[in-house]
Amino acid sequence: MRNRRKRIGCAATLAAVLLLLGGCAMGGAAGNKTVQGNNALDAREYQQAQQLFQEAVKEGEQEMLAYRGLGIAYMGLARYEEAEMAFQAALDYTDDKMPENRQDTELYLATVQYREEKYEETIATCDDILKETSKGNADAYFLRGASYLHEGIQEEAGKDFDAAVAIEQTDYDLYLNIYECYREQNLSGLGGEYLQSALNIPGDDMEHYYNRGRIYYYLENYEEAQRQLIRPVEEKYEPAMYLIGRVYLAMNDYEHAQTIYQQIQSEFGAEAETFNGLALCSIESGDYDMALSYISQGLDTEGTAGKQELYFNEIIAYERKLDFAAAKAKAQEYVQKYPGDEAGQKEWTFLSTR
Numbered sequence: 001m002r003n004r005r006k007r008i009g010c011a012a013t014l015a016a017v018l019l020l021l022g023g024c025a026m027g028g029a030a031g032n033k034t035v036q037g038n039n040a041l042d043a044r045e046y047q048q049a050q051q052l053f054q055e056a057v058k059e060g061e062q063e064m065l066a067y068r069g070l071g072i073a074y075m076g077l078a079r080y081e082e083a084e085m086a087f088q089a090a091l092d093y094t095d096d097k098m099p100e101n102r103q104d105t106e107l108y109l110a111t112v113q114y115r116e117e118k119y120e121e122t123i124a125t126c127d128d129i130l131k132e133t134s135k136g137n138a139d140a141y142f143l144r145g146a147s148y149l150h151e152g153i154q155e156e157a158g159k160d161f162d163a164a165v166a167i168e169q170t171d172y173d174l175y176l177n178i179y180e181c182y183r184e185q186n187l188s189g190l191g192g193e194y195l196q197s198a199l200n201i202p203g204d205d206m207e208h209y210y211n212r213g214r215i216y217y218y219l220e221n222y223e224e225a226q227r228q229l230i231r232p233v234e235e236k237y238e239p240a241m242y243l244i245g246r247v248y249l250a251m252n253d254y255e256h257a258q259t260i261y262q263q264i265q266s267e268f269g270a271e272a273e274t275f276n277g278l279a280l281c282s283i284e285s286g287d288y289d290m291a292l293s294y295i296s297q298g299l300d301t302e303g304t305a306g307k308q309e310l311y312f313n314e315i316i317a318y319e320r321k322l323d324f325a326a327a328k329a330k331a332q333e334y335v336q337k338y339p340g341d342e343a344g345q346k347e348w349t350f351l352s353t354r
Contacts (some may be wrong), residue, residue, distance in 0.1 A: 034061050044304045047077030064166055065095035067205045068105050075112060078340025081111045103129055103137070110143045115340070119147040138167040142174060146181045157181075158190075167195070170201050172211040174217060206232040210240040219242065222251050238268055245277050254281040270300040272306030279313055288321045308338055315347050324354045 057063070071086035087109040094102040110125040126144035129137055144162030144202035161178045168174050175198035182191025192339050195215050199214045201208070216225035225247050230266035232240035248257035261277040275298030282291035295317065298310045311334050318327035327349040334344045 010328045023233075032061075033059060034065050034069060037066075037073070041069065041072055041076070044076065046073045046304070048337065049073035050077065064090050064101060066106070068101075069103075069106070071108055073110070073116075076106070078338055080112050080115045080340060084109065084116065087112060099132065103132060107139050107143075114143055114147060117150070119150045121152075122147040136163060136167050138164040138174060139173070141167070142177060145178070149181050149185055149187075151189065153186075156188075161194070165197070170203075172198055172201070172214065176214065179218060192219065206235055206237040206240065210237060210243065213243055214239065215249075216248055217250070220250070222247050228244045237269055238264070241267075242273065242277075248331070249277070249280055251283070254284050257281050268297075270297070270301065272301050272303075272310055274298075275301070276306060276313060279310070279317070283313065283317055283320060286319045286320075306343070311337065312341075312344060312347075315351075319351075324351060327351055328354065 007160075009352075023327045025260055033052050033056035036299060037049045037056060040049035040052055050070065050073040053066050053073055056066035057070065067086050067090035071083045071090060074083035074086055075081070090105045091102065091109070094105065106125055106129050108221070110122050113119075113122040123144050125146070126140040128152065130141040130144075130264040141160045143163035148154075148157035148160060158241045161181075165171075165178070174213060175194045178194045179188075179191035180186060182194075195218060198215050199212060205329060209228050213228035213232075214224045216222070216228060226244070229240050229244045229247070233244050238347060241260060245260045245264070246255050246276065248254070258278060258281040261274045262282070265274050266270075279291040279294040280299070282288070282294060295310050295314045299307060301307075311330070315327050315330045318324075318330060328348075331344065331351045333343070335348045338344050
């Protein structure tokens with residue numbers, strides 16, 4: 001059997017995903033449905049948010065906020081074409097008195113265009129954003145640089161990436177996003193230079209140790225990642241505990257990975273991501289029924305965070321059991337839930353030929 005890719009479910013800084021999902025509130029008098037929709041976004045309940053914002057639009061609540069929220073909900077559902085139309089509608093309701101609202105919405109629009117691989121349109125939208133601000137905008141520079149890179153214009157991409165980090169010099173996520181862009185284009189050497197720069201960000205608190213651990217994790221230097229994570233893990237810094245679990249998984253040290261995920265559950269409660277980690281340990285140990293049990297428990301947790309990885313690995317577990325009928329059924333359900341996920345589409349294509 002071919003080697004099937006599994007989902008670890010980390011808070012990965014993938015270059016294509018610059019979702020600005022924090023802080024949904026914007027200027028303007030939001031109506032009741034819009035407020036409820038924003039609350040659903042905060043909980044990552046995108047289907048519910050979509051319905052609430054559609055009702056807000058029908059009821060004539062503050063149109064800019066309602067359409068903007070609807071676009072974010074569609075983004076969360078990987079329905080990018082509909083998201084693009086919603087953001088365009090939101091922009092139609094902005095004016096010169098709403099510069100922050102307009103820029104924020106344009107950034108969402110550029111992100112969606114990037115996800116749709118409309119790189120020329122992404123560049124044009126980012127041009128508009130950068131023309132409207134004298135201070136520059138790191139997110140717009142990043143998205144435009146990433147689009148230039150996809151278009152094969154490496155020199156312009158490098159200029160924009162450098163402009164982005166000049167604005168946000170201590171943003172680890174930005175450095176990781178840039179690295180991921182280069183890695184996707186088989187230019188990891190160029191991207192690695194940005195990760196090396198990130199390692200020079202000063203700081204000795206738990207967050208900095210954790211972020212340096214992330215950098216080494218992406219560089220696949222797992223021993224150094226472990227060293228950076230010793231202190232924050234000892235202090236039970238939750239993000240570092242999740243990361244060390246992923247490090248152990250990458251090192252095929254499933255015994256320690258299982259222990260750390262069980263410890264996280266003991267310290268912070270059982271979440272979907274911990275059950276996913278435990279399921280991965282069981283998959284690699286050949287105990288597929290136990291993996292499916294962990295996946296079932298994870299899917300029973302509240303909310304939607306981390307559940308995409310569980311659904312994906314459920315397919316893998318059934319494949320490993322050689323139960324291709326069940327795997328195919330789960331893959332079909334998966335692509336219906338997450339139509340924009342390429343890995344899921346590949347699984348479905350593979351299983352459809354069995």
